[in-house]
Amino acid sequence: MTARRWITRAGFYALVVIIIVQAIFPFYYAILTSLEDGQALFEVNYLPAALDFSNYASMLTSGVFGRQILNSVFVAAIVVVISLFLAVTASYALSRIRFRGRGLLLLTILSVSMFPQIAVLAGLFEVIRTLGLFNSLWSLVFSYMIFTLPFTVWVLTTFMRNLPIEIEEAAIMDGAPPFTIIRRVFLPIMWPAMVTTGLLAFIHAWNEFLFALTFLSTDTQRTVPVAIALISGRSEFEVPWGNIMAASVVVTLPLVILVLIFQRRIVSGLTAGAVKG
Amino acid sequence: MASVELKSICKSFGSVEVLRDVNLSLEKGEFVVFVGPSGCGKSTLLRLVAGLEDITAGDLYIDGARMNDVLPSKRGISMVFQSYALYPHMNVFENMAFGLEQARLNQAEIKARVAEAAEILQITPLMERKPRQLSGGQRQRVAIGRAITRKPRVFLFDEPLSNLDAALRVDTRLEIAALHKRLSDTTMIYVTHDQVEAMTLADRIVVLNAGQVEQVGRPMDLYAEPASAFVAGFIGSPRMNFVTGATAEKHGAHTLGIRPEHITISRDAGEWSGSIVHIEQLGSDTYVHVKTEEAGIVNARAIGANAFRAGDAVFLTLQSESVHLFNADGLPVGPART
Numbered sequence: 188m189t190a191r192r193w194i195t196r197a198g199f200y201a202l203v204v205i206i207i208v209q210a211i212f213p214f215y216y217a218i219l220t221s222l223e224d225g226q227a228l229f230e231v232n233y234l235p236a237a238l239d240f241s242n243y244a245s246m247l248t249s250g251v252f253g254r255q256i257l258n259s260v261f262v263a264a265i266v267v268v269i270s271l272f273l274a275v276t277a278s279y280a281l282s283r284i285r286f287r288g289r290g291l292l293l294l295t296i297l298s299v300s301m302f303p304q305i306a307v308l309a310g311l312f313e314v315i316r317t318l319g320l321f322n323s324l325w326s327l328v329f330s331y332m333i334f335t336l337p338f339t340v341w342v343l344t345t346f347m348r349n350l351p352i353e354i355e356e357a358a359i360m361d362g363a364p365p366f367t368i369i370r371r372v373f374l375p376i377m378w379p380a381m382v383t384t385g386l387l388a389f390i391h392a393w394n395e396f397l398f399a400l401t402f403l404s405t406d407t408q409r410t411v412p413v414a415i416a417l418i419s420g421r422s423e424f425e426v427p428w429g430n431i432m433a434a435s436v437v438v439t440l441p442l443v444i445l446v447l448i449f450q451r452r453i454v455s456g457l458t459a460g461a462v463k464g
Numbered sequence: 465m466a467s468v469e470l471k472s473i474c475k476s477f478g479s480v481e482v483l484r485d486v487n488l489s490l491e492k493g494e495f496v497v498f499v500g501p502s503g504c505g506k507s508t509l510l511r512l513v514a515g516l517e518d519i520t521a522g523d524l525y526i527d528g529a530r531m532n533d534v535l536p537s538k539r540g541i542s543m544v545f546q547s548y549a550l551y552p553h554m555n556v557f558e559n560m561a562f563g564l565e566q567a568r569l570n571q572a573e574i575k576a577r578v579a580e581a582a583e584i585l586q587i588t589p590l591m592e593r594k595p596r597q598l599s600g601g602q603r604q605r606v607a608i609g610r611a612i613t614r615k616p617r618v619f620l621f622d623e624p625l626s627n628l629d630a631a632l633r634v635d636t637r638l639e640i641a642a643l644h645k646r647l648s649d650t651t652m653i654y655v656t657h658d659q660v661e662a663m664t665l666a667d668r669i670v671v672l673n674a675g676q677v678e679q680v681g682r683p684m685d686l687y688a689e690p691a692s693a694f695v696a697g698f699i700g701s702p703r704m705n706f707v708t709g710a711t712a713e714k715h716g717a718h719t720l721g722i723r724p725e726h727i728t729i730s731r732d733a734g735e736w737s738g739s740i741v742h743i744e745q746l747g748s749d750t751y752v753h754v755k756t757e758e759a760g761i762v763n764a765r766a767i768g769a770n771a772f773r774a775g776d777a778v779f780l781t782l783q784s785e786s787v788h789l790f791n792a793d794g795l796p797v798g799p800a801r802t
Contacts, residue, residue: 351547351549353545353546353547353549354549354550354551354552356516356543356545356549357543357545357549357550357551357610358551358562359516359536359537360514360516360536360537360541360542360543360563361537361562361563361566361610361614362535362536362537362538362563362566362567363537363562363566367566371562372551375553376551376552376553
């Protein structure tokens with residue numbers, strides 16, 4: 188009996204180790220590679236052989252990578268702000284006001300988020316051209332909203348539905364005007380849900396590749412995922428792995444930090460409504 | 465001048481009519497309980513007074529001023545909600561101060577009023593806590609405290625005890641009664657489906673049924689002289705026994721009503737005879753369910769514990785001055801005395 192229990196336990200931890208290695212190892216190897224230079228790159232090793240930050244230095248000082256990071260930050264931040272603003276107002280209407288076609292509208296919003304990106308690409312390209320947004324960062328802000336809005340609206344609508352309407356009525360009885368109700372009552376309560384959805388929207392906008400590749404044409408406008416893919420060496424036969432890995436680590440770190448900071452909020456946001464508080 | 469006056473109030477949601485021609489006049493300082501089964505419109509009526517729902521037709525006056533189109537916060541009312549509806553992100557002090565801040569009172573005045581309300585409700589030590597750190601009873605006090613701080617002319621309670629456990633419910637009921645004594649100028653309207661709360665708290669009870677007022681009166685008047693079979697069945701616990709058919713016709717009525725406490729049970733002789741099918745021992749009383757030939761199953765009260773057993777043959781005698789007779793429409797027949 189105890190032997191069997193021991194085996195079960197060993198099996199459990201073996202599985203945990205496999206999952207952790209599978210999740211962490213690629214990132215760890217990227218860090219490792221980014222710290223090596225020249226020929227050392229091509230020797231397989233699992234512990235850092237040297238601490239050489241020259242890849243980072245060259246990445247950040249030469250060329251427009253710094254500018255491209257700012258582009259990404261700009262696009263992702265604006266997408267988050269606009270998505271949350273629209274989603275909060277929309278979810279209020281969708282959860283509190285009864286109107287004909289509300290269910291249909293919600294389903295439509297949901298189905299939009301299921302379109303494969305490539306299916307809307309050609310049409311969207313025409314729209315962007317017509318609006319004169321080609322090679323502008325606003326083209327990305329516009330197109331990312333197609334994917335971030337459905338889930339922010341859905342998550343916040345579900346969350347808002349689970350807020351007792353009596354809290355709102357209590358605020359009305361207390362004499363709070365609508366804007367005060369939103370600012371002093373709703374927003375503080377919805378904060379965890381907004382952090383969760385905002386962060387997911389941020390990650391989506393930060394990582395998006397296809398639209399960024401299609402709608403932007405010059406180096407100074409590009410966002411980081413595309414920029415990294417287009418990093419080239421001195422000749423067409425050389426792939427500058429060191430630089431690519433350094434860039435990858437630089438753009439991944441902000442996400443890791445954000446997720447760690449908001450970790451507890453995310454969990455409470457995702458489970459909010461599932462369990463009555 | 466009446467404190468709250470409702471004149472021909474009607475309320476419809478779309479094509480569904482929930483309240484029909486409600487007329488009521490509440491005196492200043494009176495404690496009035498709206499009672500009725502679920503769906504009778506009692507909560508809707510309260511929300512109309514609060515201003516959380518629009519009045520479809522009719523007029524609402526508070527202290528003589530027409531209130532139909534006045535904002536809830538300007539009506540001089542406070543409301544305690546069934547789920548308490550405390551702001552979960554604010555501590556107790558902030559919860560109680562929120563309404564006063566909205567009314568633009570100065571900080572000193574806010575502090576003084578909150579402190580006074582907290583004193584009355586004995587929640588002063590809880591000021592820094594968030595609602596989730598409070599027990600159900602404490603949340604209830606904070607909700608009442610929040611309503612007190614606004615010094616309302618009319619105090620509204622929407623089933624405030626239904627989320628509390630039985631023991632706490634009794635305590636809180638007594639506290640609400642004490643609060644009413646203390647705030648003797650404040651008119652209170654209290655909604656419940658529990659007739660015990662209605663009987664114990666009310667100066668006057670308004671019984672609602674299917675969107676209409678069945679009867680308005682003092683608790684004991686409703687108990688002694690119900691204006692309809694519905695009121696008779698709703699007020700009093702356990703429920704009044706209703707008998708139809710030949711037995712009722714013998715008394716000259718369609719329906720005969722008799723409360724369990726107005727039946728004498730005996731082993732020797734009586735008006736109705738039958739056998740005991742079930743016994744409920746409460747210690748102070750025993751409720752005996754008797755299957756009779758004349759009247760079907762009848763619930764009768766015997767005082768204290770006693771030796772009755774299921775299956776025993778017994779006789780029941782009605783206290784004739786307490787027999788209620790109703791016609792086919794549920795309205796009382798003649799003098800309800802046989």
